[in-house]
Amino acid sequence: MNVAELILKKRDGFALVGSEIAFLISGYTAGRIPDYQMAAFCMAVFHRGMNAEETLFLTRAMLESGSVLDFSSLPGLKLDKHSTGGVGDKTSLVIAPLVAAAGAYVPMISGRGLGFTGGTLDKLETIPGFEVQLPLSRFRAVVEQVGCAMIGQTDEIAPADRKLYALRDVTATVESIPLICASIMSKKLAEGLDGLVLDVKTGAGAFMPSLQQASDLAQSLVDIGNGLGTQTVALITDMNQPLGRAVGNALEVQEAIQTLKGSGPQDVALLCEKLSARMLSLDVTATEFNRARTSIAEAIGSGRALEKFAQMVEAQGGDPRVIDNPALLPRAALQEVIESKSEGFVLGVNARAVGRASMALGAGRERVDASIDPSVGILLNKKIGDHVEKGEPLCTVFYNQAARLESVRSQLLEAFVINANRVEPPPLIKGVVE
């Protein structure tokens, strides 16, 4: 096969067959196909897209570029959840121990990602001592012992994706649905799962703002998962306002711990419950789903989920005392309360604007090689539907660099839309794709 001819075929809008896609991915991973040809190919895919079959073959080729974990010796379901990312989304930190407490195994391999805050790994790393780069043997041992473990991508898992993502990041080819789907699913399916639940965000703060776009993305991801033999379901959930009240890495860890204690914000608790119950009842009936919800509620209520979290933290080298002493987490030096300039009901808290403010404080990264400030962030005092008095706090900014405060203050003031009339909070779950 000739690489330039395959690029040309895609450039001109034709679909590649499985063997052609496998040739490209295996050749690229092995270094036989140079970066410049793969960059041109990715840009051609950006413009021409890939059909469902091509995307499936691409995912399979990337999955098969590395190891696929085998947890079949463990007695119980191997489950995971993946979110397309939003502002204030700390559900992974809650769900992994929660589902493990309910009796399943959660071998979660996460990314750092680009975005308004750090990724799950960045959040975990705010816990003193917590190690996210475990070798696979150690990862396996923690999963076996605790029931859940959370690590970063390793060299063994989908090396094609690592290499391709680094290339896409510098060639403006990140925002391509088939490439995104293959990247997400090749890593998740390498975990050797029985089932996967996807949380596809929609709204102002999501990668896919419109419900239609989010549904299309969800369908594509679900089709890949099921097509490659892992039972997969997607929930489409609201990301118009941030999830929960905490935005920022250490702040979100605190909120996740509160949720495991049963005292987290209502939306975080609800979403964690729904996603976890789905994970536990993927191939079964509504009755089973309700039974799963009960066992999830019990896992929280009994303290077993929190205990799993403590065990995981300890098993991965972290200090479990953070659970009862948040002062052990990184803390920003300065705080500033943003007060409402008017009285009324909160009509909107623009998740994108809050995300940008979080980024401006240093909580997120724009480039894969950037560092983040784990301590900074925003705590929302008000969310959609809340009543607010003039002068009452809308949110609190946790920051270290005074120079950044002024622009962040105006961004946050603009993020809150206050309305004279009473407002109902929006539904959190907007759809299910399976």
Next chain:
Amino acid sequence: MNVAELILKKRDGFALVGSEIAFLISGYTAGRIPDYQMAAFCMAVFHRGMNAEETLFLTRAMLESGSVLDFSSLPGLKLDKHSTGGVGDKTSLVIAPLVAAAGAYVPMISGRGLGFTGGTLDKLETIPGFEVQLPLSRFRAVVEQVGCAMIGQTDEIAPADRKLYALRDVTATVESIPLICASIMSKKLAEGLDGLVLDVKTGAGAFMPSLQQASDLAQSLVDIGNGLGTQTVALITDMNQPLGRAVGNALEVQEAIQTLKGSGPQDVALLCEKLSARMLSLDVTATEFNRARTSIAEAIGSGRALEKFAQMVEAQGGDPRVIDNPALLPRAALQEVIESKSEGFVLGVNARAVGRASMALGAGRERVDASIDPSVGILLNKKIGDHVEKGEPLCTVFYNQAARLESVRSQLLEAFVINANRVEPPPLIKGVVE
């Protein structure tokens, strides 16, 4: 400036400004911008195009990546011609000495190109001893002494184009109008010309089959030339049937010499005359054009054009005895006459089919690093409008590898369309763009 952001800007269909294009090209030429980013950029340009202003800036940036020759000390016009390429186009070999014999200077820098036969350089190299890779100082000396010289692209001329073309060749980004225009014009304008005439081919054997496409390409090239200060005109000429009767490198050199002797095929002679006269009268009136035609006719009739050719061949190390002794040129070992299967008038000689046959014989190259067979080719006995008897020769194949003959024979038989009714030869010049 951030390279990935510039790629993204073009990817999303926005126009780049001059400083952004200059940043990309100078950075790429200097090795600061890697191949993979430029490959993604080229694929984005393929899909999104460039407007006239961007194409002008791109050409200027590529031109300024290297030296621009300065022949201002020479007394007379510095002129050149460029063809977009077709089957049997050997006019450069005729026009350079012809225009030099008429008193102007022709510093012609040519390419090898991909195509049905080799490029001008490959044809010249069939002359024993002829050197096409002269250093610029030697090139300048030949131009000064003889009036014309023909060499290949050097490292000093538009190095950005050399580097970019090699990249485009392996990333399926050759067929982009703005990239093609900038590539052609950056090299031609580096010759330090007063005027440039473009021969844009249209028809079955041309890169741009339709007249509209050819006109658009011509307009884009003419706008760049004039926009960067070199008077530029394009003729749009027919390439439905091959030009002249010879297709193949050494065969075409013989036909060029015949044309310089005044005994070439009518279409080759006419096109050379029209293009040469245009070159000599670029900024003047129709009267001047007719005067230029007269001096062109005199240059042929007097033998001075042929003499210039001989001088150029000698100055570039070649054996000028080829002029009177074609046996000194490479000759194919075998010949085969293809006879007509019916009687009538030739309605068409499909230039693309003849070109493919020429390629199959080994006269052209599909990849920049391929070698060509200088001796093989096809001589057309019949062209559009000619009467042909059943069994009369349509063309003669000159070949070295018997294995290739059968497919070539059927390609050539299909290339000729014979019709019962009388047919008029098509007009050679289809339009002028200035």
